Amino acid sequence: MISCLxxxxxxxxxxxxxxxxxxxxxxxxxxxxxxxxxxxxxxxAPMAAPxxxAPMAAPxxxALPPGSPLIxxxxxxxxxxxxxxxxxxxxxxxxxxxxxxxxxxxxxFNIEVYASGIANTRSLRIxxxxxxxxxxxxxxxxxxxxxxxxxxxxxxxxxxxxxxxxLAFHNGTLYIAELSQISKIDNVEGQLDxxxxxxxxxxxxxxxxxxxxxxxxxxxxNKLYVEVGQPGNNVLHDKDHGQIRRINLDGSGAEVxxxxxxxxxxxxxxxxxxxxxxxxxxxxxxxxxxxxxxxNRVTKTGQDFGAPYCYQGNLPDPEFGWGHxxxxxxxxxxxxxxxxxxxxxxFYTGNMFPAKYKNAIFLARHGSWxxxxxFGGDIIVYFLNKDGTVKSSEVFITGFLVDNKYIGRPVDxxxxxxxxxxxxxxxxxxxYRITYGKARTANR
Amino acid sequence: xxxxxxxxxxxxxxxxxxxxxxxxxxLQAETFAERAAPCLACHGEKGQSxxxxxxxxxxxxxxxxxxxxxxxxxxxxxVEIMNDATKGFTDDDLRLFSDNLAKLPPPPPPSDxxxxxxxxxxxxxxxxxxxxxxxxxxxxxRENIPRIADQREDxxxxxLREYKNNTRRGYDGSMAEVLAPVTDAQIVxxxxxxxxxx
Numbered sequence: 001m002i003s004c005l006x007x008x009x010x011x012x013x014x015x016x017x018x019x020x021x022x023x024x025x026x027x028x029x030x031x032x033x034x035x036x037x038x039x040x041x042x043x044x045a046p047m048a049a050p051x052x053x054a055p056m057a058a059p060x061x062x063a064l065p066p067g068s069p070l071i072x073x074x075x076x077x078x079x080x081x082x083x084x085x086x087x088x089x090x091x092x093x094x095x096x097x098x099x100x101x102x103x104x105x106x107x108x109f110n111i112e113v114y115a116s117g118i119a120n121t122r123s124l125r126i127x128x129x130x131x132x133x134x135x136x137x138x139x140x141x142x143x144x145x146x147x148x149x150x151x152x153x154x155x156x157x158x159x160x161x162x163x164x165x166x167l168a169f170h171n172g173t174l175y176i177a178e179l180s181q182i183s184k185i186d187n188v189e190g191q192l193d194x195x196x197x198x199x200x201x202x203x204x205x206x207x208x209x210x211x212x213x214x215x216x217x218x219x220x221x222n223k224l225y226v227e228v229g230q231p232g233n234n235v236l237h238d239k240d241h242g243q244i245r246r247i248n249l250d251g252s253g254a255e256v257x258x259x260x261x262x263x264x265x266x267x268x269x270x271x272x273x274x275x276x277x278x279x280x281x282x283x284x285x286x287x288x289x290x291x292x293x294x295x296n297r298v299t300k301t302g303q304d305f306g307a308p309y310c311y312q313g314n315l316p317d318p319e320f321g322w323g324h325x326x327x328x329x330x331x332x333x334x335x336x337x338x339x340x341x342x343x344x345x346x347f348y349t350g351n352m353f354p355a356k357y358k359n360a361i362f363l364a365r366h367g368s369w370x371x372x373x374x375f376g377g378d379i380i381v382y383f384l385n386k387d388g389t390v391k392s393s394e395v396f397i398t399g400f401l402v403d404n405k406y407i408g409r410p411v412d413x414x415x416x417x418x419x420x421x422x423x424x425x426x427x428x429x430x431x432y433r434i435t436y437g438k439a440r441t442a443n444r
Numbered sequence: 445x446x447x448x449x450x451x452x453x454x455x456x457x458x459x460x461x462x463x464x465x466x467x468x469x470x471l472q473a474e475t476f477a478e479r480a481a482p483c484l485a486c487h488g489e490k491g492q493s494x495x496x497x498x499x500x501x502x503x504x505x506x507x508x509x510x511x512x513x514x515x516x517x518x519x520x521x522x523v524e525i526m527n528d529a530t531k532g533f534t535d536d537d538l539r540l541f542s543d544n545l546a547k548l549p550p551p552p553p554p555s556d557x558x559x560x561x562x563x564x565x566x567x568x569x570x571x572x573x574x575x576x577x578x579x580x581x582x583x584x585x586r587e588n589i590p591r592i593a594d595q596r597e598d599x600x601x602x603x604l605r606e607y608k609n610n611t612r613r614g615y616d617g618s619m620a621e622v623l624a625p626v627t628d629a630q631i632v633x634x635x636x637x638x639x640x641x642x
Contacts, residue, residue: 080574080577081576081577081580081581083577083578084577084578084579084586084587084588084589085578085588085616085618086588087507087511087587087588087615087616089507089510090510090511090514090515090538090615091510091514091535091538091539137616138514138515138518138520138615138616139518139520140518140519140520160519162520162613163520207610208610208620209607209610209613209614209617209619209620210617210618210620210621210624211617211621212610212617212620213617231620231621231624232620232621232624232625233621233622233624235624235625285574
């Protein structure tokens with residue numbers, strides 16, 4: 001405990017004194033006693049099914065499984081070594097540092113800051129009385145934004161939560177999805193100043209961190225839909241992962257709706273055919289350009305969308321695709337770009353935007369990390385045919401990506417009663433409002 | 445950080461440290477150095493921790509430190525002593541600590557003669573599981589990704605196991621993803637090689 005003696009010394013002065021004291025124990029690591037190889041005592045029971053049939057080899061010879069894309073990977077690949085998940089700053093950007101002036105929209109559209117200073121803004125939901133609810137992946141609270149008499153109030157609806165990314169609002173009740181449980185607050189807008197603790201309605205969810213944060217929504221069948229992602233980049237998983245399921249609003253009657261889902265952080269129902277459309281993120285590290293992420297449509301309960309055997313509808317996975325054909329799986333209705341990370345999506349049913357946007361899908365593409373030249377970081381619109389397939393697409397908002405770096409990252413879109421759009425940006429901890437027509441300057 | 449919080453913070457550390465040596469809790473901690481002293485008592489004054497399972501902070505990128513301090517404050521990463529230490533920290537406190545702690549020098553590699561076979565095995569695993577992509581070729585980390593080169597071996601083993609079993613709550617789940625196919629024996633070898641990275 002030599003360090004105790006110098007604990008109160010100035011950091012700057014520490015060097016000299018510590019140098020005198022820290023002669024021998026500088027390399028006091030337990031070099032000769034590597035920790036036992038036994039599994040940790042605290043290993044959770046429901047660990048995702050055998051993650052992969054991959055390298056179980058003896059420590060001395062870490063053999064790769066047959067067909068592994070890692071075989072032949074050169075040591076120290078310069079380009080690949082520049083890639084890593086891009087994490088947003090944990091603290092929200094100051095209001096005067098937001099990138100709205102740099103964002104590009106189609107003619108006639110305006111963008112303004114709706115709220116800022118809310119860390120890691122993710123899923124958005126709007127209450128019957130106009131309250132905007134905001135979920136987060138890195139913080140511990142759900143936030144409410146209330147606009148009254150030209151003033152913006154930011155209130156905490158619930159705190160002490162764990163990754164409360166997913167939100168849904170239905171008949172006055174706010175549903176909150178944390179990493180491994182779903183809870184609700186009834187009559188939430190009536191008690192924003194003193195909200196009660198959320199009541200847990202469903203806990204039968206795995207605790208995996210990988211792709212564990214949730215997106216939820218209430219379907220036209222009045223059931224709550226929740227996604228359980230694949231617990232790794234590219235892994236075989238058990239029957240409790242890689243799916244979208246639905247439950248009754250009291251948490252009962254869980255049923256799998258879609259399988260082979262790698263990770264979806266956005267879904268909504270087509271107002272015309274009532275079918276479920278969801279974004280799905282493809283695997284990493286296969287290549288720069290494939291697989292692309294997907295827009296999927298569920299036409300029959302229990303359809304399998306391919307992961308981890310087949311990606312982007314036509315690309316057998318090099319590791320797990322053996323013995324499978326992509327024809328076994330339901331293909332996507334659109335490819336949404338390599339590593340582009342399409343997250344939140346909504347159908348536009350409002351009346352403010354021009355008529356061509358009616359019933360089109362607005363998808364927030366968070367933007368890639370696993371690609372040398374970043375892709376996405378925008379809002380894209382998918383226009384549909386009468387049969388519910390995709391007719392065309394058009395990029396709607398760009399400018400979040402500057403010189404291959406993000407100045408913001410779109411996560412979720414939600415439409416207000418007046419037909420304007422809200423957009424969350426988890427990089428800056430802000431929410432923007434997009435209107436069409438006469439320029440608005442409110443709420444700066 | 446308010447005054448009472450500062451004292452509470454100091455007391456908690458003092459209680460721990462008092463088991464082994466006598467520490468007079470600072471009654472008034474004002475400079476960064478004074479506020480950081482309890483941190484360095486465990487994490488090491490020169491950036492290298494001598495405390496079992498406590499990480500060396502030397503050479504860590506400021507954004508990584510900021511994220512961890514934020515997660516501790518928000519109790520998204522559950523380590524009681526760190527949750528208590530950061531309780532009441534303002535955003536500016538978080539920045540002050542991350543910016544300044546990032547100036548600590550990186551820990552040197554241990555001076556022992558490593559077992560060549562284990563080192564080779566660990567190095568192969570580093571490549572296979574792409575540790576040296578995100579953490580940089582020299583494992584020095586960058587931005588939100590920590591330096592792991594020459595980190596304490598016991599801390600590496602502990603942390604990798606925690607990521608693997610979902611008890612270490614990372615920022616974005618990346619490490620849980622990476623560790624999905626990694627066995628415990630491989631974790632031990634990885635830690636051996638990473639802790640002796642030259």
